[in-house]
Amino acid sequence: MPTHFNRIVQDPRLAQITVRDRTADGTFWYSVATTGVYCRPSCPSRHANPANIALHASPSAARAAGFRPCLRCRPDDPGPRSALVARIEAACRQIESAAEPPSLTRLAAAAGLSPGHFHRSFKAITGLTPKHYAEARRAGRLRAALPNAGGVTEAIYESGFQSSGRFYARSTALLGMTPTRYRAGGASETIRFAVGQCSLGAILVASSTQGVVAILLGDEPEALIHDLETRFPNATLIGDDPAYQSLIARVVGLIETPRQPADLALDIRGTAFQQRVWQALRAIPPGQTATYAEIARAIGTPSATRAVAGACAANTIAIAIPCHRVIRTDGTLSGYRWGIERKRRLLEQETTA
Secondary structure (H helix, E strand, O other), X not given: OOHHHOOOOOOOHHHHHHOOOHHHEOOEXXXXXXXXXXXXXXXXXXXXXXXXXXXXXXXXXHHHOOOEEOOOOOOOOOHHHHHHHHHHHHHHHHHHHOOOOOOHHHHHHHHXXXXXXXXXXXXXXXXXXXXXXXXXXXXXXXXXXXXOOOOHHHHHHHOOOOOHHHHHHHHHHHHOOOHHHHHOOOOOOEEEEEEEEEOOEEEEEEEOOOOEEEEEEEOOHHHHHXXXXXXXXXXXXXXXXXXXXXXXXXXXXXHHOOOOOOOOOEOOOOOHHHHHHHHHHHOOOOOOOEEHHHHHHXXXXXXXXXXXXXXXXXXXXXXXXXXXXXXXXXXXOOOOOOOHHHHHHHHHHHHHO
């Protein structure tokens, strides 16, 4: 994981300014103290001393800091990136409407770009490669089709998968369980859980045969159990298992003594993009924080800050996937699924531990 998860000393965006990276346009702006202007990353102006550069999240932020727009790169104009975004959005619609995933060559030609440029731009803007985007869309269609289709095989082909064998090889990763179980709403899946208390209030830990599927925090144990029932409406939920109590004790230990390693087996269920974000979160050490923009850059999608925030909000495995360690660019705390105050207390405990 890049060292920019610490407070930034040498921000990696400076390298994008140095190479005049056009794919970074629209993701941030920079100002130069000696000239009094602000620019887009691809500005052709003479390179400035990094010591005189400040980074801004928007043109308005740069203006508020007292800088004026550069006359060469015109940072307030929509710029070529807007046209590129429109091309990528058109490619997304093309993928979504196609019976079979279009080839990279075909998509790039329709966008008027070389295959390499198209692939890089698609990933930077959507957070996924064209192939993974197509897989995610097909998986979404499959999830919608499975409950009402005549059978699993019928749903597989209706969703655009051309090989049932290839699909079954990845079915659990795409659905979080086998297609048959998903079609039955999780029936026959067994989820063990236990409820306890910690310094943050009530806590519920639940596991499948693959690993922990949920760590939930709240005020009332009953509300946490109801949340679990809603997530797994047709699964067999087993509570009050004495053998399982040791696991919840380990999770509580992660809260009370946060410097110990979180070596829990996890059953992580999410989209390809969400799993990339969650993996990045697990690499943030206790006592340190990262911004949403830093996470986006770490996974190679610098313009996907909002999507990163959405992935953090979708996380249901608290503590072990430490979304509480993600903060706003200005250092303030943003939303947390289990409450801002719990987020604040977790960060304080990790800082003072």
